[in-house]
Each structure stands twice: as C-alpha cells, then as structure tokens.
Amino acid sequence: QSKPTADTYYVASTKLPSQQQLYMFSFTSIRKVLLIRSLLVSTRTAAFPSNRDFIRGSPHLPRRSAFFTCTTRSNNQLRIGGQPRDHQYQALFKLDILFNTMPPKRAASKMSAAAAAHDVSNDDTDESKTKSLKGSAQESKAAATEEKEPKTKKKAAAKKKASPKKKVVKGAESPSDGDEKPKAKKKASPKKRKTKSTTSDTEDDESTTKATKKKAKASPKKKAAADHQRWTERMPLTRLWNPETAMTSKGSYTFTVISWNVAGLRAFIKKHPDALANLAERYQADVICLQEHKLQEVHLDDPKLKIREHFEEKLSGFESHWSYSTKKKGYSGTAMFIRKRGGGDGGGDGDGASKKGKKQAKLGAFFTSKNKADGEATKGDSIGDIPVSNLQPLNVMTELGLPKHDGEGRTVTAEFPLFYLTNVYVPNSGQKLDRLGYRTEEWDKDFLNKMQQLEKGKPVIWLGDLNVAHNEKDTWNEGAKHLAKSAGTTAEERESFDRQLDAGFVDAFRHLHQDAMGHYSYWSQRAGNREPNKGLRLDYFICSKDLMEDSNGQKVVVRDSYMVPDELGSDHCPIVLEIEI
Numbered sequence: 001q002s003k004p005t006a007d008t009y010y011v012a013s014t015k016l017p018s019q020q021q022l023y024m025f026s027f028t029s030i031r032k033v034l035l036i037r038s039l040l041v042s043t044r045t046a047a048f049p050s051n052r053d054f055i056r057g058s059p060h061l062p063r064r065s066a067f068f069t070c071t072t073r074s075n076n077q078l079r080i081g082g083q084p085r086d087h088q089y090q091a092l093f094k095l096d097i098l099f100n101t102m103p104p105k106r107a108a109s110k111m112s113a114a115a116a117a118h119d120v121s122n123d124d125t126d127e128s129k130t131k132s133l134k135g136s137a138q139e140s141k142a143a144a145t146e147e148k149e150p151k152t153k154k155k156a157a158a159k160k161k162a163s164p165k166k167k168v169v170k171g172a173e174s175p176s177d178g179d180e181k182p183k184a185k186k187k188a189s190p191k192k193r194k195t196k197s198t199t200s201d202t203e204d205d206e207s208t209t210k211a212t213k214k215k216a217k218a219s220p221k222k223k224a225a226a227d228h229q230r231w232t233e234r235m236p237l238t239r240l241w242n243p244e245t246a247m248t249s250k251g252s253y254t255f256t257v258i259s260w261n262v263a264g265l266r267a268f269i270k271k272h273p274d275a276l277a278n279l280a281e282r283y284q285a286d287v288i289c290l291q292e293h294k295l296q297e298v299h300l301d302d303p304k305l306k307i308r309e310h311f312e313e314k315l316s317g318f319e320s321h322w323s324y325s326t327k328k329k330g331y332s333g334t335a336m337f338i339r340k341r342g343g344g345d346g347g348g349d350g351d352g353a354s355k356k357g358k359k360q361a362k363l364g365a366f367f368t369s370k371n372k373a374d375g376e377a378t379k380g381d382s383i384g385d386i387p388v389s390n391l392q393p394l395n396v397m398t399e400l401g402l403p404k405h406d407g408e409g410r411t412v413t414a415e416f417p418l419f420y421l422t423n424v425y426v427p428n429s430g431q432k433l434d435r436l437g438y439r440t441e442e443w444d445k446d447f448l449n450k451m452q453q454l455e456k457g458k459p460v461i462w463l464g465d466l467n468v469a470h471n472e473k474d475t476w477n478e479g480a481k482h483l484a485k486s487a488g489t490t491a492e493e494r495e496s497f498d499r500q501l502d503a504g505f506v507d508a509f510r511h512l513h514q515d516a517m518g519h520y521s522y523w524s525q526r527a528g529n530r531e532p533n534k535g536l537r538l539d540y541f542i543c544s545k546d547l548m549e550d551s552n553g554q555k556v557v558v559r560d561s562y563m564v565p566d567e568l569g570s571d572h573c574p575i576v577l578e579i580e581i
Contacts, residue, residue, distance in 0.1 A: 228479030229472060232533040234518035234565070241559035241578050243284070253386040254559070255579040257287045257421065259539060261465040261522075261572035265293035265335075269310055272569040276337075277314040279567060283576055286391065287414070288318065288337040289423035291465045294330050297322070311337075321414070323398040327407040334464070336412040336423050341392045386581055390417050400450055405443060413454075418556045418581065419547065420454045422462040429467070429487035436487075439467075440496040448500050455504075459544035459556065461579075465572065466540050468493045470507070473517055474537035488538060506548050508541040508561040508577060521563050525571045539563075541577040556581055 243254035258279060262268040268275070280288060300308045300322070311320060318337035325332040381388045393414040399406040400413075413422040427443050429436040454460050469489050472478035483489040501507060513519070520535030529535060547558045560578040567574050 228477055228481075229475075231476050231478075231517055234533055235516055237513060237516055237519065237562060239560060239562070240512060241580070243578065246559075246580060247384060251385040253383055253391070253581045255287075255391065255581050256283050256285050257289065257461075257463065257541070257577045257579070258283060258285045258574050259289045259291070259423070259463045259465075259541070259577075260567075260574040261291040261425070261539065261570060263292050263570045263572065265290065265295055265307070265333075266299070266305060268569055269307070273310070274314065275567065275569045279564075279574060280315065280318070286339050287421065288315075289412070289463060290335040290337075291333075291423070291425035293322075293333040293335055295322070295324060295333055296329060297324050321396045321398060321412050323409040323412050325407065325409040331408065332425055333409045334412050334423050334425050336396070336414060336421075338393055338396075338414060339391075341388050390581060392416070400447070402446055402450070405446060419459045419461060419544075420457075422451070422454075422460070424462055424464045424466070426465065426467045429490065429493065431487065433485065433487060433490065436490065436492060440492045444496045444500065448503060451505070452503065455544055459547045460505075461541060461543050461547065461558075461577070463539075463541045463575075463577065465538055466497070466542075467538055468497045469536040469538060470494060470497055470510070473510070474520070476518075476520065476534045476536070488536060500542070504545055505542050506545055508543050508548070508558050509537075509563075509575075511548055512558075512561055519563050520565075521575055522572050530571075533565075537563075539572060539575045541575065547579070 241254070243256070246252050246254055260279075276288060279285065295307070299305055311318075315337055317340055319340050321336045321338070323334045383391070393416055395415045397413045397415075398409075398411070400411050408427070410425045410427070411422055413420060415421075424447070426447075427435055427439045429439050451460050451462055467488050469475045471494070475483065475489060477483070484491065487493075509516075509519070518533060520533065520537050521539040522537070523530035523533070523535040527534070541558075541561050543558055546554070547556055550557050557580045558577065559580050560576075562576055564574045564576060
C-alpha cells in the first residue's frame with residue numbers, strides 16, 4: 001500500500017530448500033513483527049494477531065510469488081498459497097476461529113479444539129462447509145486414521161484368538177481358574193482402549209467440545225479477575241502560584257527547582273541539545289537537578305564528547321556539581337546546576353535569560369518578568385527585598401557520607417541558608433526484584449535517617465526519581481496483576497515510602513493537588529505509552545511539613561508543584577517546584 005497504517009500487515013511466502021515458510025510483517029512497528037513457520041504443503045494452523053484486516057498481495061512483492069488473501073465476507077474464508085494469475089489457493093480455516101495472539105503451538109491446539117466444537121454445533125450442511133475449509137491436510141489425516149482402524153481391529157482380533165490358549169493351560173493346572181475365565185477377558189480391556197482411541201474422530205471431537213465448553217465457562221471469571229483501573233485522562237490542573245504577581249505585589253522571590261531523569265546524558269544532549277537551556281529560560285530556574293546521567297568524571301573533559309563545553313555554552317549562568325558511579329560504569333549518576341549569584345551587576349551570570357532581564361530592570365520591577373539575574377531589580381546585594389545570600393548555596397555535598405551507598409553516585413545535596421536541597425536517584429529494585437531487599441531495608445531507611453539529621457538544622461527538600469508509584473492516583477493501570485511483582489509498584493516499596501512520609505515529610509504535588517488524576521512523570525518508551533498517557537508518577541518533591549505551612553513568620557513556603565509532560569527528551573518528563581522566599 002502507498003500509505004501503511006498501524007493496522008496494515010504484509011505477508012509473503014518464500015521457498016527454502018527444506019520447506020516453505022510464511023512471513024508476516026508490518027512496516028509501522030518493530031513490536032508487531034511476526035515470523036510464522038507454517039508448512040504450506042500440510043497446511044498447519046498458525047497464530048495471527050487479533051482484530052486485523054488482512055490484504056491481498058502487496059504490489060511490491062514479486063509477481064509470481066505465493067501470496068496471502070482474504071475472500072469476501074460472504075465466504076468468510078482465509079486462503080493462502082498459489083500464484084496471483086492461477087487463483088490456486090488452499091483454504092485453511094474460517095476467520096471466526098483464526099484470530100489468536102497466543103504462541104503458534106498453543107494457538108494451533110486451541111484452534112483445532114475450536115474447529116471441532118464448531119463442527120459439532122452446526123448442522124449437516126454447515127459441517128460440510130467447515131470440513132472443506134480445513135483443507136486437504138485434515139482430509140488426508142482422516143483417511144490415514146481410517147486406514148489404521150482395520151489394522152488395529154485385526155491386531156485386537158488376533159490377540160483375542162491367542163488368549164484362550166493361555167487360559168486353557170492355566171485351567172489344567174488349577175480347576176478353580178476355569179471359573180474365573182470371564183474375569184480374564186475383562187483384563188484385556190486396556191487393549192480395547194487403544195483401539196477405541198483410533199476408531200473414530202467423532203469421539204475426539206466430542207471430548208474437545210467438552211474441554212472447550214469448560215474453558216468457555218471459566219473465561220468470564222478470568223476476565224473479571226483481570227479487570228483493573230485504566231486512567232489515561234490528564235485532568236486539568238490549576239496553577240496555584242504566579243511568580244510575576246508575587247514579586248510585584250508582595251516583594252517576594254520565587255525560587256524554582258526543576259528535576260529531570262534524562263536516562264543517559266550523552267544521548268540526551270546529542271538529540272536535544274537545547275532542551276535544558278530552553279527549560280531553564282521557560283521557567284526561570286534557579287536549580288536544575290538531573291538523575292541517571294550515566295557519566296564518568298573523564299567524560300566531562302573528553303575532547304570528542306565535549307560535555308563540559310556544551311554546558312558552558314548552553315547553561316553558562318549555572319555552576320554544576322556532579323556525582324558519579326564508581327562501582328559500575330555507565331550507570332546511575334546525579335548532577336545539580338545552581339544559578340550563579342554575584343553582587344551588583346550580576347557577576348558571572350551570563351545566560352540568555354539574564355541578558356533579556358537587564359533591559360527590563362530599567363523600567364522597574366512592575367514591568368519585569370520573573371527576574372533571575374543578579375542585576376535585575378537589585379539593591380546592592382538583594383533582589384527586591386530578598387538578600388542574594390539567601391539564594392546562594394553555603395555548601396554542596398556529592399555524597400551521603402555512607403560508604404555502602406556512596407559508590408553509585410545517587411545524591412547531590414546543596415545547603416542553602418533557609419533549607420537543604422537533595423537531588424536523589426533512588427535505586428531501582430530490578431526487573432526480577434533482586435534489589436528489593438536492599439532498596440527497602442537498607443537504602444530507604446538509611447536515607448530517611450540522613451534527611452532527619454539534616455532537618456534538625458533547617459527544613460529539607462529531597463527530589464528526583466524515587467522509583468515508586470505511591471498509590472492508584474499515581475498509576476494508570478492500578479489493579480493489574482503484574483504490578484505486584486513489578487519494580488516501583490510492589491507492596492514493599494509503597495509501604496517503605498509511606499514510612500518516610502509518616503516520619504514528618506510531605507509529597508508536595510499530592511498535597512497541593514489532592515484530586516489530580518492522570519498526571520504522570522514516566523512512560524514506557526518500549527510500549528509506546530507516552531501518547532496515550534499510560535504512565536506512572538515516579539518523580540517527586542518531598543518536603544518538610546514546615547515548608548507547607550503559610551504562617552506570618554515563615555520565610556520559605558512551597559507554593560506549587562507540577563509536571564511538564566510536553567517536554568521531550570527522555571522516558572521521564574521534568575517536574576517543577578516553586579518556593580516563595
């Protein structure tokens with residue numbers, strides 16, 4: 001076809017030295033490629049995807065190649081083989097028993113059982129039609145069984161004739177055995193069972209119909225048990241905070257933090273070189289936290305990769321801090337980019353956002369956008385009424401200080417005058433949950449203890465990819481059976497996360513948007529789940545309770561948190577936290 005669609009499949013046949021094989025393929029998605037090894041001579045059944053319209057031979061195929069066709073709906077037949085001009089097709093089976101997504105071997109047995117049930121249920125005229133659709137292979141098979149029947153009967157008769165001789169001998173030894181001769185005939189019943197198994201195909205058909213009826217009765221129960229939540233609609237979200245209005249009316253400053261799991265920084269900056277710079281300008285970010293950069297320290301200054309040069313160009317107004325995995329290369333890793341602050345005219349802040357803001361500063365704060373440069377609406381060492389020193393980190397740590405956890409580069413912690421900010425990439429439990437015990441019994445507990453120690457001095461915010469979907473509001477398919485054994489949705493991980501929140505911390509997004517549904521931060525790229533919004537919320541901002549309280553004496557208050565699902569570049573999307581200072 002000139003314009004292949006997601007529901008278009010092409011079929012071709014090729015002849016090999018040993019056998020002919022049927023290939024089914026789709027140009028639209030590699031996940032839908034099927035290789036069906038079906039012997040065309042014997043017309044063995046094969047499995048095909050469900051609810052698909054099969055087309056005639058593609059014009060791109062050779063003219064004399066065997067091809068695949070589907071007749072009109074009135075005939076409702078599926079045919080294969082032959083050449084286009086000769087119209088020599090071989091009918092395989094009806095469409096109503098064809099569609100099956102199971103593996104070929106299992107599908108073949110299911111289809112044969114369904115075909116047998118179909119033959120028994122219909123009248124004589126329908127039986128003749130369905131038998132013709134099964135093809136010459138089944139007819140030859142039936143003929144073979146008929147030929148075997150007389151042979152088996154002859155063998156059984158010969159054995160029956162030979163048996164009295166043995167019984168007579170036994171009778172000579174013991175007269176009482178002569179009375180038990182009828183019982184000896186009953187012992188030959190296993191031989192009769194063998195003959196019964198090959199006497200007629202109708203008995204096999206009846207047994208298969210009973211099996212299919214039992215499975216048909218059990219199927220509704222399976223469907224009811226497999227039913228689960230399917231929430232893909234993204235509910236409208238009301239923004240709770242306006243940084244521009246806050247600066248002009250209250251004289252406060254909105255400190256913006258962005259978190260993003262980039263799933264490999266080298267590929268990220270190669271495919272989306274301007275993504276971080278655009279994100280920083282769009283939201284006027286003060287801090288950008290990245291997880292899973294998968295870099296080693298040598299990569300930053302590698303002349304081929306030019307990663308340090310890239311960030312010096314794209315994020316020149318930010319100072320970077322890196323944590324690397326030393327236990328395993330190409331694994332984990334976190335980074336934090338903090339906006340540079342200087343006195344008076346802005347110091348080293350030279351990104352595009354600050355240059356744009358300097359022109360607006362001459363018109364006064366009432367006409368400025370959200371100013372982030374040090375020279376914007378500043379008075380000495382302040383931005384509005386906010387001292388610049390409150391926006392500068394006092395210290396940055398790239399380790400937790402716990403040797404058993406620090407080798408994977410999972411945290412970067414910045415101490416600001418009014419709060420701690422920790423960028424964290426929580427260990428994944430693994431596809432086979434081989435790290436579930438380490439994650440819930442060691443990492444989660446030790447990390448919580450560390451955050452509680454920091455909280456004794458000032459409020460704490462930890463953020464990043466926490467690798468857990470907390471509840472049904474954070475999961476599109478809550479209730480699906482596989483979730484209980486999938487990393488991020490196990491009961492152990494959710495309970496461990498509950499214990500962290502119960503220790504005095506708050507999930508900022510869920511606290512501010514309690515009823516929001518469909519707001520996810522991760523979608524499987526392999527399954528193509530981003531467009532239909534079949535995702536999980538794995539990325540969070542977790543804050544001390546004090547930061548969520550809006551009291552007169554509070555210097556720092558969390559005002560809003562949300563996702564940015566339209567920002568592409570990873571299987572995660574960025575998340576944003578807005579803090580009023």
